[in-house]
Amino acid sequence: MSRRGATLDLAILGLLHESDLHGYELRKRLNLLFGWGRVLSYGSLYPALKKLLRAGLISEHDAEVGRRRKIVYSLTEAGRERFAEEVTDVGPTAWEDESFGIRFAFFARTEAGVRLRILEGRRARLQERLDRVRSGGGFTLSSDTYAAELRRHSIESVERELAWLTTLIDDERRAEQAAEQSEDPQGSPSQPNPSGGNQS
C-alpha cells in the first residue's frame, strides 16, 4: 500500500473528481495545482493516464468539442474509491512538500479527522527541519554574508509556514468542537474557515 510517488496519480484523480477533462487541459490545471516550480511534461502525463486507464481507475471516451478531436477522461467508480483511500491513507510520504500541497488542495473532500492529522503531521515535520537547521549540526556552513543570509531567509520562510499551519490547525479544532456541541443538526459538511480573510 501507499505507493511512494503516486503524487501525480492522486492529483489526476482529484481533478477528474471535479470534472471530466482531456489531457491537454488536465496538464494546464496540474501546472496551476502544483506548478510552483515544476511544469509537467506530456511525456509524464500521457503515460500516467494510460497507466490509470489500464488500472481501471479512469475511463476514456472520444469527443468532438468545436472542431477539435479530444480524448476525455472520467473517473470510474474504482477511481473514486482509490482517491478516497489514497487521500485518507496518511502514509509516511504525506508530509512531503508536493504531496502535502496536493492533499491540502483536496481537503474539501477529506474527513475532518484526517485533515487534522495531515496538518499536524506536516507541522511536526517542518518543526523538525527547523530545529535541525537552527542547531546547524554543530558546524557553520562557511560564515560568509551570503550563506548567512540564505540561512536567515530559509529559517524565516519555514517559520512563516509553521505559523500558517498553526492557524489552520486552530481553525480546524474550533470547527470540530463547534460540530461536537451542536451535533450537526443540519448534516452540513463541516468546512471551517481557514485563516481569517486577509486578502490584499
Place this chain on the structure above:
Amino acid sequence: MSRRGATLDLAILGLLHESDLHGYELRKRLNLLFGWGRVLSYGSLYPALKKLLRAGLISEHDAEVGRRRKIVYSLTEAGRERFAEEVTDVGPTAWEDESFGIRFAFFARTEAGVRLRILEGRRARLQERLDRVRSGGGFTLSSDTYAAELRRHSIESVERELAWLTTLIDDERRAEQAAEQSEDPQGSPSQPNPSGGNQS
C-alpha cells in the same frame, strides 16, 4: 554544455572547495545546504562521488581519524576550474528552485556581474509564475475554501520571495556602483551587505 541535472555535482564541488570531507560528513552538510525537503541518500551520494572521481574533478585518499577509517575527498585543480565554469555559466536551469539555492549559497565565490544576472533571472522567473497563477488561466480551480486558501498562501509566499530578491538586487547594484566610483583602491573582493539585519 551546461548539464541539466548537475545540481548535486555542483554542490559537492562547492563544499569541497571549503574543506576536504568524507562521504558521510558531506551528506550531512548537503542536507543542510539544500535539505529543505530532500534528504540525500547514500545511494545518490557515493555513486556521484565515484563519477566525479572518474572525471578527475576530485581525488580520494584514505585517512584514519580517531580510530575510524574514512575516505577523504579533495577538489583537484580540474575540479576547481569546473566549479568556476559551472557557477559562472548561467544556463536555462539556473533559475530552478534547487539550482538557484545552491548557486546562491556559493555567491561569495561568484563574480558580481554573474550574481546580478542570476538574481535578476530568478526574479523574472518567479514574477512569471506569479502572473500565471494570478490570472489563473481563466478558470477557477474549484472554489472551495481550502483551494482558495492554498492559492492565497502560495501567492503570498511567492510575493515575499520576490520582495527578498528585489532587496538583494538593490544591494548588489548599490555595491557595484560604489565599487565603480572608488575604482577598487584596495582590491577588496566586493561583498555587499545583503538585506539589512532583521534577524529576530
Place this chain on the structure above:
DNA sequence: GTTAGCATGTAAGGAGTTACATGATTTT
C-alpha cells in the same frame, strides 16, 4: 501564409530513491 496554440503521443535517458548488504565504534 505563417506563427501560435491546441492536441496526442513515444523512446531514451537522467537523477535520484528504496532496499539490501556489511561492519566498526560509541553511547546507554
Place this chain on the structure above:
DNA sequence: AAAATCATGTAACTCCTTACATGCTAAC
C-alpha cells in the same frame, strides 16, 4: 549487551524530463 551512529557501498526500480514525431485549427 543492546542500540545508536559512523561509515561505505550496490542493484533494482521509479518517476520524470528531453527530444522527437505528428497533425490540426485559430489568429494575425
